[in-house]
Amino acid sequence: MPKSLFIDPKEVRKKGYIHIDDIPLNQYQPDIKEEVKLYGESTLKQIYSDMLIIREFETMLDNIKTRGSYQGISYKHAGPAHLSLGQESATVGLCLNLEPHDLIFGSHRSHGEILAKCFTAARKIEEAELLAIMKEYLDGSCLKAVEKDQQEDLSDLVEDFILYGVLAEIFGREYGFNRGMGGSMHAFFPPFGSMPNNAIVGGSADISVGAALFKRINRKPGIVISCIGDGAMGCGPVWEAITISAMEQFHTLWDKEIGGAPPILFNFFNNFYGMGGQTYGETMGFQYLARVGAGVNPENMHAERVDGYHPLAVAEAINRKKKILLAGHGPVLLDTITYRFSGHSPSDASVYRTKEEIESWQAVDGVEGYRKYLQEHGILNDTECQEMKEKIRAKIKRITQLATSLEISPRPSGELFEKVMFSNQFLDKIEERTPELLIAENENSRVQSIAKKERYYQDEKGKEYPRLRQFTYRDALFEAMLFRFSQDPTMVAYGEENREWGGAFGVYRGLSESLPYHRLFNTSISEGAIVGSGVGYALSGGRAVVELMYCDFLGRAGDEIFNQMSKWQAMSAGLLKMPLVVRVSVGSKYGAQHSQDWSSLVAHIPGLKVMFPATPYDAKGMLNLALRGTNPVIFLESQRLYDIGEQFIKEGVPTGYYEINEGEPVIRREGEDLTIITIGATLYRALEAAQDLEEKYHLSAEVIDLRFINPLHYQLLIDSAHKTGKVLLVSDACERGSFLHTVASNLGQLVFDQLDAPIVVLGSQNWITPSAELEEIFFPQKEWILDIIHERILPLPGHKLFSRQSRDEIIRRNKIGV
Amino acid sequence: MATKVIVPQKGLSDESCIIQEWKKKEGDWVKKGEVICEVETNKAVFEIEAPVSGIILKILHKEGEEVPVLDTIAIIGEPEEEYEYLLRGQEAKEETPPESEVKRSKIKKEIIPEERPAEKVSEVKISPRAHKIALEENLDISTIKGSGPEGRIIERDIKEAIMAKETLLTDYTKGGRKTGLREIPVKGIRKIIAEKMLFSLQNSAQLTLHSSFPAKKLLEYRTQLKESRETLSYPDININHLIMFGIIKALKDYPLMNSHFQDGNIIQFSEIHLGFAVDTSEGLKVPVIHQAEEYTLVQFAQKVQKLSQQCLDRTIPPEDLAGGTFTVTNLGNLGIEYFTPILNPPQTGILGIGCTQLRPIMKSYSLEFSPFITLSLTFDHRVIDGAPAARFLQQVITILENFTYQPDQKV
Structure with missing residues (x-):
């Protein structure tokens, strides 16, 4: 749509071929000398230790789930446990080279990722800051539960803190990382860069894109990794997320100074199974998941397959990809192969695969293989291994005791749920800096034209002004948007026709004069990822306004509205805020798929605020309210009303700022x-x-x-x-x-x-x-x-x-x- | 020891009475036999005396309250004496009727299911809002037609009903005329009369026949009796006594007029219990001369005078106000010619006596003025048809026209 980009029929009608570059498969060459030089021996040993911890942690959960006890501790865990036994080497390798500000979002099978990300991040944080984080987190309740009476080694304390925070969360306890509100599939810990894990397959993809957009637009350091499974490659919103992340406008239209594409890495932990289906040879046709990159952009998304059964192969790939992403040349796709020894969940008897297949993968087990690799090169000996294993078993036993005890780890109350459903804060701006605007407000042509309009629909004699002279509902929305853009530097707005067109109904017309591309842009036709990336942008600390052109398209963004934007404030126990407004236009005159009022659907979903103004006065006052809040808002507008003037407030719609009291008819x-x-x-x-x-x-x-x-x-x-x-x-x-x-x-x-x-x-x-x-x-x-x-x-x-x-x-x- | 004051059962049919006035209040000293309050039954007002001397510890029913007979209305005893234990039995009796009683009431319900008023009410469709206002305004919703969906009575129907009621009552508050008024609450005998008269008109098929009889002979007989009264020491026998005496004879001849209509049955009485209306300052009272046919004319006149006086003195025993089978009423002394007396249910006849008029009559080619007394007979057409009722009235006239009873004679 931008006039600056010319679609030349001569160019696009030319004969020729697309040349696709090679996509590398498992190209890592182990070189112990180089590896020792790069990481040092102790880090190489640490990698082994981290893998062992994860394996023991998941083994413990497997025992609890299937046998009701672990090392003599009896416990019944009613909730889920999607274990990643067999995937430890890929996970630890992935996190090795990440900084605390690098973010990973994950899936329902993410216990290992949370542990690995938190361990490596903690080791890179200064001691004082680390202590402060642990003491402040949930008012120190998590730390208090795990602290020992006698002084202990800080690195041990941090490990215990992380293990306890995750396990108490899995067991639904108040001192868990998310106060027990999230549980096994959703646990996370933002201070160490472990971001929400999603129980909806592929759910993290578009949220991660939003987080990456937040980093790029607000010039934050670090990259974002979306850890999803090979099964997620079949999900529409994942493709939508990839599409948005690969939009060419980041290079063609956005200011160079912004730095290019959002730093997003789609990491597919490819264990070859999605539920009971086999993505390799059965339910998908790509054969090699990395091939998908070729369909997205000329860079093939820098895709490659990495051997997740060697942690250092993954770590090396991440190092290279990170550079690409930070340089603004993303997105990146990694096909990180791995294998889960256990079923999808403890209820899965793995009837769809042979014992031989499982055994052949166990024979090349990433944990054991890495131990042998270190021992072969004299970096690790039997005694050290034995000591490590014993220490870890004791550690996990202690954590299990703490997390299963109702005395030490109580359950959250119903009151807590009521408190965290909404964050209910009001923030004029989320960050303290000058918002980026291209021109002064009064230079905007729309502002100038609105200034000539009548803000009440009749003159003093009761005669109605001509429609074009009336200040309309759409003008009112425009004023609220421009005001908040001028206050909150983090605020962005996007949708399918938001920039030059100004929205299909002209609400944003003229906004592009005031706002640089990175604050107001068009996206692909990807309703799911439009809302989903808005979720990621908002929970990362920015304010987003995304648009669904018709209420009827709400189904396309169903999961993002029903499961993501509505849920994360509460699932994070109030750690995350969701200053996301989804503007939804309710249509008419356009038939069966463009004229439905679905207010009742969103009314049914807990965790959403839902507003539907019917007058210009309310349109401005209510959008002002929504745009200062920190909650997810479905803001319904009616296409019957965009042209209407103010008929109720005789003084007219105020030019200044005001808000409507929330919830008041x-x-x-x-x-x-x-x-x-x-x-x-x-x-x-x-x-x-x-x-x-x-x-x-x-x-x-x-x-x-x-x-x-x-x-x-x-x-x-x-x-x-x-x-x-x-x-x-x-x-x-x-x-x-x-x-x-x-x-x-x-x-x-x-x-x-x-x-x-x-x-x-x-x-x-x-x-x-x-x-x-x-x-x-x-x-x-x-x-x-x-x-x-x-x-x-x-x-x-x-x-x-x-x-x-x-x-x-x-x-x-x-x-x-x- | 604390003593209960209970409401005595005076008449046989009385089930409850209304406390009209307390002469004493809680804390007052009373002597045994001292009047402590006045109560009123359907038929009379009577006084309740203190059964013992002592202090009134507790008054259990306020003025205006209805109290079942044999119920306790007050406690008399020593100052600060415990009396709660006396009340417990009473409450218990009210709250948990003995098992046999419960059973009985259950059975009763099964036999007469159509008698449950609650069901009748629920047949009327009415909105909660309309129902609430109807209750506040004391409206009978069964008389209101619903204009809502499915014929439901809604607010506007109730408002219309209120407006209609106000119009019918020629609401004196309309137009600001609110001064110079005295509102008299309808209670006591007035209330009983009001309810009984309305009941009579709403629940019978009554109509009135008018006639008159030449009274010259009867008046002459009365003068004769009056003149000989002092020498023979008769009481004053007036024209009213004579007419009533004659009616006793007519009722003997026409037993159908000496009847009650009750529960769909006609009950004929072989004895004549003649009631007669007495105008008192409290209102209309109707004492009854039981077995009137057993009295001589003189005895009858004496009884009439005695009962009248007791009514005026408010000392009439309740039993003398009950059990009438026919009633006579007289407005003749107030110059009324004809009127339409209202039946005293369950009685089926009432005879009204009008004034004496001089009427011209033809007598052997010349006009002569002769006195006539008018009679108005109201009867219940459910029991008696027009012709037999007229024949009864003719019989009354024949008897009175040819009145021959001697003072010491029975009918």
């Missing part, structure tokens, strides 16, 4: 006889109906705009229902399963004795949305509002029905499922 028209509660654009149809009720039937209807879905304060609704005794709720969402039924049910319980009629919900038909010309038989119309009042609440004398709204219709429609 608002009365748009006062009345005595009947309450109509709306969400979104139906407000205006309800107001017309209220006018009819007054003129034709002498009834005064109170119209309330809910505007917030979660959180939601009920008091105003209760007061109104007390007054009128009759409540109708209306929105454009399909009636079945509508969030309005939740409000109706709650309100019914709160004001039952005051009701003069059942609380009634009016939604769209439970059909596909028809073409624009037929919308009046699908969406709630003014006439339907009168009809349903007449049929179910208050018969209106002489009323002629326009639609079928009788109680029998409820039975009939449900019977046939529409």
Whole structure:
């Protein structure tokens, strides 16, 4: 779309061939002299020790899970344990050359990665800082549980701290790294660069891209590694993540000074199995996973296969790739081969593979193979090995005792869950520095044009201004966006048409004049990774606003909204904040896949704040609120409303900054006889109906705009229902399963004795949305509002029905499922 | 020892009474036999005396409360004496009826399922909000037509009903006329009369026949009795006594008029218990002369006078206010010609006596003025048809026209 990039038919229609460079396979040449020179003997021994710790840790969990005891400690662990026995060498090799600020995100099989990343990071942190981290983390409760009475060696204490933090988390204990809120598949420890591990296969890919974007855009040091399995290569969002990470604009359009592409390494721990399917030869067609890199960009994503059964091969590859990434030439793909000796989980009997296959991998076991390698070169002897093993067994035994004890390691309370569902902070800016803007605010052409507009829709005589002179809903959103961009240096916005186009509905039109590319950009058509990278950007410490052009595309970002953006604040026990706003435009006129109001879907998901303004005043005040908060917000907008002026606040939409009180519905028209509660654009149809009720039937209807879905304060609704005794709720969402039924049910319980009629919900038909010309038989119309009042609440004398709204219709429609 | 004051059972049919006035309050000293309160039954007001001397430790029912007979209304004893134990039995009796009673009430329910009022109420569809206002305004929802969906009674129906009620009652608060009023709560005998009269009109098929009889002979007979009264030491026998006496005879001839209509049955009485209306300062009272056919004319007149006086003195025993089989009422002395007396249910007849009028009658080609007394008979058409009722009235007229009873004669 950028005009600076010319698509020349002469060029693109030329004959020729694509030449693809070779993709290396297992090219590492062990050289002990070089290795000793590079790492030193003690580090080489440390690598062995770390692998042994991980193996013992996973063995302990295997014993607990399958036999209920380990070294005489009996314990029943009800939760999951996806073990990585057999994958230790790849994990330790991966982390060896990483700095504390290098981040790794992982999968459900990440115990080893957390341990290895934390061990190596801790060894690179100064003693004082290390102590401070441990003392401050969760108010020192984790450290306190593991400290011994007598003075111990700091490196031992750190190891114990890490092992305990992970194990207590796996066992769901309050002093675990995430207060037991995450558990086995989600444990992590940000101070050492171990970031959220994801129980959704491939879930970490787009989140990692967001973290890498955060590093690049905010000039933070280090790289980001997404550790996912070979099975994840079949997941759409993983491809989307790769696509976004490989966008050419980082080189062609972004300022050179930014430094190029986000430093993201997709590390596939390729153990050849995804669940019960074999990616090699059965469920995928690539044969070599590294081949995929060739499909992404001319650099083949710098892809190569690395032998994960030699830790130093992996470490060497990471060293090389890190340089590429830091130079801005990412993304990188690693096909790190490894093998899991145990099943997918303890319930997996491995019936899909032969004993011979497992045994042949055990014969080349990375841990044993590395020990032999060191012993062959005289770096390690039998006695040292024996001492190491004994020490580690004792260490793991002690940690297991601590983590299984309910006295030392209590369980978290329900109250804690309530506290951590939302971070509920307000931050004008997340970092203290000057936000990057290209021009002063008043130089922006949109700002100048808005300045000429009328901020209330009528003149003093009550005459409506021409539409183009009215300050609209989209102008209001623009003002809120530009303001926060000018305050918060970390804020970025992106979507599929965000920059030059200014969004499909013109909300951002003119923003590109003020913002450099890296703060406002277009992405590939990748809704999942758009939201997922927003999640990664936000939890890394930045503010992101991403856009879904149509509410209907929410399904494409289903996992990212339902499992990622909504969950990580709580799964991290409040360690992470999620200042991510997803702007979602609710359509109309565009048929079955572009005109649905899915507010009810997001209302159902715990952990999301959901807002839906219906007026310019609220659009600005509510977006201001969302953009200063630290919570994930689904911000619904209506395409019926972008052009509308402010009809309620006579003083007009303020030019300055203001916020709407969170969760407060608002009365748009006062009345005595009947309450109509709306969400979104139906407000205006309800107001017309209220006018009819007054003129034709002498009834005064109170119209309330809910505007917030979660959180939601009920008091105003209760007061109104007390007054009128009759409540109708209306929105454009399909009636079945509508969030309005939740409000109706709650309100019914709160004001039952005051009701003069059942609380009634009016939604769209439970059909596909028809073409624009037929919308009046699908969406709630003014006439339907009168009809349903007449049929179910208050018969209106002489009323002629326009639609079928009788109680029998409820039975009939449900019977046939529409 | 603390002693309970209980409500005595006076009449046979009384189940409860209303405390009208406490003459004493808690902490007062009372002597045995001293009146401590006045209670009222359906038929009369009577006084309750202190059964023992002592201090009133506790009054258990306030003025205006309804109390079942034989229930305790107060405790008398020594100052600061314990009396709680006396009440426990009573509460226990109320809270947990003996098992046999429970069983009985269960069986009763099974036999008469249609008698459960709760079900009747639930048949009426009404919104919670409308129901609440109806309760507050004391509206009978069974009389209100619902205008909501499915005929549900909704708020606007209740509001209309309230407005209609206010209009019917010619609401004096409308238009700001709120001064110069005295609101008199309807209670005591007034309340009983109000309920009984309304019940009578709503629950019977009553109508009234009017007629009159030439009273010249009867008036002359009465003058004759009056003149000979002093010499023969008769009491004052007035025209009313004579008419009532004649009615006893007519009732003997027409037993169908001497009846009750009760629970779908007509009950005829062989004895005549004649009630008559007495106007007192408290309101209408109807004492009854039981077995009226057993009295001579003189005895009858004396009994009428005695009962009337007791009504005025408020000393009439409740039993003398109960059990009437026919009633006579007289508004003639107030100049009323005809009226429509209201039946005293379950009685099926009441005869009203009007004033004496002079009427011209043709007598051998000349006009002559002669006194007539008017009669108004109200009867229950469910029991008696028009013709037999008219024949009864004719019989009354015949008897009175030819009144021949001597003072010491029975009918």
